[in-house]
Amino acid sequence: MIVEAKNLQKIYKNNRGIHDANFTIRKGRIVALAGGNGAGKSTLIRLLTKQEKPTNGELIWHQDDFVRYMPDDVDFPSTLTAQEVLGLLGSLKKVGKGEQDEILKKVGLFEVKKQKVSSFSKGMRQRLNLAQSLIGGDGLIIMDEPTNGLDPYWIAQLKDMMAQERNRGATVLFSTHMLAFAEQLADDVIILHEGRILAAGEVQQLLRDHHCGHLEELWLQKIDL
Numbered sequence: 001m002i003v004e005a006k007n008l009q010k011i012y013k014n015n016r017g018i019h020d021a022n023f024t025i026r027k028g029r030i031v032a033l034a035g036g037n038g039a040g041k042s043t044l045i046r047l048l049t050k051q052e053k054p055t056n057g058e059l060i061w062h063q064d065d066f067v068r069y070m071p072d073d074v075d076f077p078s079t080l081t082a083q084e085v086l087g088l089l090g091s092l093k094k095v096g097k098g099e100q101d102e103i104l105k106k107v108g109l110f111e112v113k114k115q116k117v118s119s120f121s122k123g124m125r126q127r128l129n130l131a132q133s134l135i136g137g138d139g140l141i142i143m144d145e146p147t148n149g150l151d152p153y154w155i156a157q158l159k160d161m162m163a164q165e166r167n168r169g170a171t172v173l174f175s176t177h178m179l180a181f182a183e184q185l186a187d188d189v190i191i192l193h194e195g196r197i198l199a200a201g202e203v204q205q206l207l208r209d210h211h212c213g214h215l216e217e218l219w220l221q222k223i224d225l
């Protein structure tokens with residue numbers, strides 16, 4: 001187990017946020033944080049990445065490894081090139097140029113690595129965001145809506161990269177509002193709705209337990225309660 005949430009709460013002044021969440025994230029799994037707009041996915045990610053503190057309850061960490069993070073939006077300094085962005089992170093994380101180039105190849109930016117980020121399309125910037133999250137370490141990687149701005153080819157590549165991360169022992173947690181995408185890729189799922197956990201556990205087990213063919217069916221069943 002990597003992290004355990006016990007009665008975790010983050011309540012904003014408008015009484016929205018995360019209410020009393022209990023879940024565990026297991027090592028070596030792909031975990032989807034799924035739910036609609038305003039469900040609480042980004043709030044939970046801000047708690048997991050320690051950008052915010054809980055109002056109540058706690059996150060108990062069972063490992064100290066560096067958490068890699070792909071935010072939902074990132075403003076890279078536009079005067080830097082892709083190579084310079086990865087170079088800066090590489091020197092911080094002690095990752096050599098060879099590995100930086102491998103990552104740039106994986107995300108399809110190797111050929112344009114000497115171009116300034118200001119010349120990049122939205123999709124290219126998102127792939128640079130993906131690249132910076134892949135660099136260094138093999139612990140937990142947290143991705144906030146990683147498919148944002150990616151076309152179908154790069155969504156398929158992203159899926160492969162996430163599976164590769166899991167296969168080499170890393171744990172991948174990603175948020176999505178697309179339940180079908182979560183179902184295709186994730187081993188485990190945490191389904192959020194209006195700040196509360198509707199269901200959490202192994203995807204296939206949850207589907208069997210609730211006699212559902214798909215997560216969407218499970219979600220509809222739960223929000224009707």
Ligand SMILES: Nc1ncnc2c1ncn2[C@@H]1O[C@H](COP(=O)(O)OP(=O)(O)OP(=O)(O)O)[C@@H](O)[C@H]1O
Pocket residue numbers: 012013014016017018035036037038039040041042043044177195
């Ligand atoms: N800083 C804040 N102050 C007040 N309310 C907030 C704050 N951040 C989030 N909320 C509220 O908490 C709830 C959960 O928001 P959050 O951004 O975590 O949802 P989300 O699942 O990431 O949604 P989306 O898919 O639309 O990005 C929403 O009702 C939102 O308005």
